[in-house]
Amino acid sequence: MxxxxxxxxxxxxxxxxxxxxxxxxxxxxxxxxxxxxxxxxxxxxxxxxxxxxxxxxxxxxxxxxxxxxxxxxxxxxxxxxxxxxxxxxxxxxxxxxxxxxxxxxxxxxxxxxxxxxxxxxxxxxxxxxxxxxxxxxxxxxxxxxxxxxxKPFGRDYESAYRLNQDISKTFEEHEIYRIDHYLGKEMVQNIEVIRFSNSLFEPLWNNHYISNIQITSSESLGVLDRGEYYERSGAVRDMFQNHMLQIVSLLGMEPPISLSSDDIRDEKIKVLKSIRKIDKKDVKNHFVRGQYDEGTVDGEYVCKYRDEEDVSETSNTPTFIAARLFIDNFRWAGVPFYIRTGKRMRNKETKIVVEFKEVPKNLYYQNEQDDILSKNLLILRIQPDESISLQLNVKDHGSEKDTKEIKLSYAIDNKDLARTVDAYENLIYDCLNGDAANFTHYEELMNAWQFVDSINQVWETDIAPFPNYRAGSDGPVKSNLLLSKDGFKWWNV
The missing domain is CATH 3.40.50.720 (NAD(P)-binding Rossmann-like Domain)
Structure with missing residues (x-):
């Protein structure tokens, strides 16, 4: 800079x-x-x-x-x-x-x-x-x-619309920068570079070669002193509607005709418009919600969400959400995007795992029950340790097995990380420079709310059997079923 x-x-x-x-x-x-x-x-x-x-x-x-x-x-x-x-x-x-x-x-x-x-x-x-x-x-x-x-920019579609109408009396759309600090993170910004500057990936970035994509953003912390705010927002409004769907749009977008903010935003908006809308009656088949119970995190006992300060004893607010999304366009038809985010989970991490399809015929099966080949995975670790790794199979020398798993990896050097003290620095710089690509456009915002509103409406009127996952765990057991019924599993890599 x-x-x-x-x-x-x-x-x-x-x-x-x-x-x-x-x-x-x-x-x-x-x-x-x-x-x-x-x-x-x-x-x-x-x-x-x-x-x-x-x-x-x-x-x-x-x-x-x-x-x-x-x-x-x-x-x-x-x-x-x-x-x-x-x-x-x-x-x-x-x-x-x-x-x-x-x-x-x-x-x-x-x-x-x-x-x-x-x-x-x-x-x-x-x-x-x-x-x-x-x-x-x-x-x-x-x-x-x-x-x-x-954020938060509104609580739902209607409130976001009214808020934007009011602010637009003073500032025009090109003057408004809705900040999402996730878009300022180095590895999130790396998604576009990895996709569009490597001939290795872009030809494979579709439903012919990718079986599923997983996005995990977990926190080991609870709500701390933000109980009052979190009661109003929950995991859906706090994380899913903004950060998680923004990452989905970056992963799913078509190559823009240029790197201008308008061209990038146009492609992201197309993705958000293409996400399959979920009927209220089908929400339970595509979404899992959770709220943390008491448990142990980093060797210390922590209380359940309902015992946190400024939280109702009968709170119906989810502190965890897992989702299965489909982007109904030519590139992604049939490929599930799995998302999970929650508080008081086992680890603090944000990562993307792209699982590639298996080869048409696995020559390295010794028999039908013995799956020797590991999955080919592309892992983008956004935090805490920014890195990229590619999981491959190679010949296993000196072993009875024919193959073994290796990882080709790159971690961002500490000297490179020191170039910025926080994601906010990147975003303030972009705003001063007039680059709005890493900020949320009004159409992105409204399409995200339109998708999320039906889920919130179901959950706000349906009392959940909370709490349903222990602090320090990987979330509700039901979140595993979202993947297992499709023949997949969460990758803890």
Whole structure:
């Protein structure tokens, strides 16, 4: 990242956890790398009564405590570019202070009038803030104006539609960047490169050669102090509707005619439109939900979900979901995409496993019951250890067996990982650069909600026999049946 950008970044929720742990370190690292120079400013917006120096000390502590930063070189220079602005976000008159601060900064710093608004806020404040930015004239500038907003973007199709209508009064679609931090992860961005730059894979990337694709995103942690939020969202809204379906669209898309954000998004939208809609009566045949019980994780006892803080004792909220999806188009007809995501599971990991079909006739069967050949698998490990591996069969020297399994693997070097401190850094850089490919377009969002709504409607009216999986396990036993009835299994590789 060597391109330098000129902009003022208004950071709403600057004193919050996301800003301190992710956003400020990401911006500081961009500053260290030269993508942000002295022709930029951060306007840290909050309700607390603070001045510039007070907030700079908060930022200094956050950056000093961040383990991913290799050095603090340039810290004082970076902090001098931060200005604190006290704003009551619900009071339009309070935004005059923000407007004055923008004008003051832009008179001394060459930002070219470019203004980026980052809403690290709960979604109920999105419309309030964008409306007040428009009414107060803060969005009237000689440069560009852009908006970054965090998920969740709505609770269902209707609420997402209304929210977008409201925000669109202030920002046009090309100015809105709906952030999905999964799309900023190195190995997720590698999906397109692996597919479209290797003649080894693209000719095989279809139903003639692939038997199934599995996407797993598991967490060993519970809901921690986010019980109130999680009760409203659950695994479907928190992970499946956004992160998981975005990965499905990247894996399933056709080669775009270029790497422009519009061309990539067009192909992703086609995938989301092609996902087979599930009738409410068939939800149980394609989806499994779960909620964690008490158990042991990393050698320590942990409580069940219903005993977590701010969680109902009779909660019907799923903390786990497994799904079997089909993309009904020419390339993927008949190939199941299996997805599972949950909390308090055995491991913290996110991975993609592509299982290739067996050879037409296996010459290395000694008899019908003895399957010697291992499956050919392509494994993309997104976290915690970013890597790519390809599982093959080779001759087994000095053994009674004819073959053995090997893995050709590549792990991203720590030096390469150090280029960014977090996925948010990649996404902030892309936004400043005007590259929206790794952000969620309105049509992607609405197609995802349209698919998910029928599942939520069934589950919200049907009481589940929770809890149904122990903390520290791989989830409900029924999730295995989704695959076994098709002749497959979850790959724990």
């Amino acid at each position: 060597t391109q330098s950008f000129k902009a003022s970044i208004a950071l709403f929720g600057a004193t919050g956890d996301l800003s301190r742990r992710k956003l400020l370190p990401s911006m500081f690292h961009l500053f260290q790398e030269g993508s942000l120079t002295h022709d930029f400013a951060i306007l840290a917006i909050g309700r607390k009564d603070m001045n510039d120096e007070d907030f700079r000390e908060v930022a200094r502590t956050s950056l000093q405590d961040n383990e991913k930063l290799e050095s603090l070189e340039g810290l004082d220079s970076f902090l001098s570019c931060i200005h604190y602005v006290q704003v009551d976000i619900t009071d339009v008159d309070s935004y005059s202070t923000l407007k004055d601060k923008f004008e003051s900064v832009e008179s001394s710093v060459d930002t070219e009038g470019n203004r980026l608004f980052y809403l690290a806020m709960p979604p109920q404040f999105f419309t309030v803030i964008t409306d007040n930015l428009r009414r107060s004239g803060v969005t009237e500038t000689k440069g560009y104006k852009k908006l970054i907003i965090e």
